Amino acid sequence: MSEKNREGKRTARERMQEERAAQEARDSRRKKLLAVGAVLVVILAGVGIGIAVQSSRSSSDVPKASPAGTIGKNNLIVPDGPANAPSTLTVYEDPRCPACGAFEHEFSATVDQLQDQGKLYGNYHIVSFIDRHDSGKGSKNGANALGCAQDAGYFRAYHDVMYKNQPDETVDTWKDKSKLIDLAKQVPGLDSPTFENCVNTNHFGSWVSAVEQDFDKSGYTSTPTILLNGKPIYPKNGTEDITPDNLVKWVNEANQGKPLGTTGSASASPAPTSTAVASTPAQSPSS
Template sequence: MSEKNREGKRTARERMLAERAADEARAKRKKKLVVGGVVLAVIAAAVITGVVVQNERSKPETPTAAPAGTIGDKNLVVPVGAADAPSVLTVYEDPRCPACGSFEREFSPTIDQLEDAGKIGTQYHIVSFIDRAVPGKGSKTAANALACAQDAGHFRDYHDVLYRNQPDETNDAFGDKAVLISLAKQVDGLVTPAFEACVNENKYGGWVSAVQQDFDKSSFKSTPTVLLNGQPVYPKNGSQEITPQNLVEAVDAANQGKTLGSTGSHGQSPAPTSTASETNNPSPKAG
């Protein structure tokens, strides 16, 4: 074989090897691009999913049904007292909360009197977080029953009955719907087929969840949280330990020179929208 032919074959082999190396390099680059694209797509999907989940967590559930006469954004608040009362008492409570029970047993007669006199309208946020920490479902079940009582126009009286008969926090008696209906018999006119069906069918379960989600988004961390015209007053009003008597004094001071509200039967007329800004001040650790 001539030197020229050998040189030609060598050149052909080198060209073939070079082309093969180029093909392999292109294949590697393509593979990297495909893998990188898949990784980016997975990351993007994860980010999108995370944003959607976070958005879902941050949006209070919109209840499919709300009790009659409820007020505020998404109708999450139960109003009691005069719609035109000059002062607003805002109360966040859990039916299983022992500190709430203590507060109500001490203060509810005074609060009822203030409502009946047209001095305050009370806005109740019925939360249900204790079921998360203590086995049972009494917070949610009792909250639904309170919503049913609001529907029937007997919220205040039934609310007071529940707190007077509140079981120990670890006793889930309020998780038994029969117990809740039995206690409702202490309120004249409350127990009807409609009320019993409302309790037994958990009619306002979505509303109860929405109220709790709204509480979760606030800066309040404990119950009871009690505000007078947007300012915390329980367990202390400023530096002063709150009592029924000085609650009356605080209300009278806030109402000085103002016209009292007109009252409805048993304080069941709609409560006013707060005349003071109800800011999310950190709540006192009362329970």
Template sequence: MSDKNRDGKRTARERMLEQRAADEAASKRRKKLIVGGAVLAVIAAAVVTGVVVQNQRSKPETPTAAPAGTIGDKNLVIPVGAANAPSVLTVYEDPRCPACGIFEREFAATIDQLEDAGKIYTNAHIVSFIDRAVPGKGSKNGANALACAQDAGHFRDFHDVLYRNQPDETSDAFGDKAVLLNLAKQVNGLDTPEFQACVNDNKFGGWVSAVQQDFDKSSYKSTPTVLLNGQPIYPKNGNDEISPANLVKWVDAANQGKQLGTAGSHGQSPAPTSTASEANNPSPSAG
């Protein structure tokens, strides 16, 4: 074979190798562009989704149905106790909130006693923001079930049962409606076809969203938020730590010289009292 032929074959081989290298380089560049484009598309989609979610959160909503006996602007507040009690206890809670569970397990009996004695009129705001941060529907489904219990006239008893049996925050047990319906069996007279349909059909879902939006507009950012006559008392009232004994002391001091409320059906009183907007502009504590 002549040197010329060898050089020609070598040159052809080299050109083939060079072309293959060029093709591989081009292929790598295309893959990078495709991946880069996909990443940008994901980012763009995330931005759009974030805007949509934020718009959904910000969208004002008027509930099409509110539980019986609710009060305040748009009937977003569940009242418990005698409407003419001299003091108002305002409580913001989320069914999945672990701090709310701790608060309720320690204070529920005392609060129930104060309500029964006509000393306080409790205004419950059932919020549902934890579902935003922790996957699941436990906050919303739990809040709807509480609304259904209010509609059936058994809010307080079911509320206490729910918090006594609250799962860990990372567990979405309350997202399972069967769990909520099973807990309702612990409340005499609550486990009815009407209540079951209310829970299963998410009857008060719009109301639950409206309560949360009302909370979003408030100055409060965590639960539980607890106020006595508009003044924050959780975890402290001034320099004093809250405790069941201190809560009784603070209520008695606020009620000094005032007539106690008359007993009525729990959670069904139509009388107006402090709402979210009023609680955000607290007046000096009574007494």
């Protein structure tokens, strides 16, 4: 490897680590503000109202509608790849998160290849907390659009296009839903009146909110959070930095002696079909 290429890879890893550190600092401030707010609510509202609020939150954990093919409790997880693959990669991402964009730019091709080889089953949690700290809408709109793409059978392709075209976090570009609809034109077969209606009506808004509430209770505090078979591997796996080559090595080590998954077994997105969104009354956008 030339010194230039080696320096390029080193710089990319450093950039990912810097963005991750900045994201964690923002998340830490957010958690502190939420904690202070929660204390004030308890003091001002009293026990009775607190119980009512908790009851309301519990009921909203169950989305009114979930994208086709989603899995797990309350169908909050978007799967990608063969369900019978010997290893599972769990990914928590926010569409507006710059560190998530850096991860996807460096690792999406490797993850896709491992999934297509039957070595890896992807489980995606599409969270949307960045909107909270700047009163934005792009995280929620982007998460809903990903749900619409999953429902139509094009999650992976649309997910990859979104991160390749991710705007700066400080510019809430995706508050304009037409920008997300325009991205669908880069995914053959996705651009349709059904997809457009799903995005414009925030059809999976309750699902987006439920996924975020699940993330809030998970104990994880930043994105991306990446787990291989339940063990955190981003930005390090033990003492080793995560790189595409290391990810392949870790997956191969975990899979040693195990049969590969078959790509036809409950793969991530359902086969592209017509969804009922177009004939379903529009849901009110979730805040």
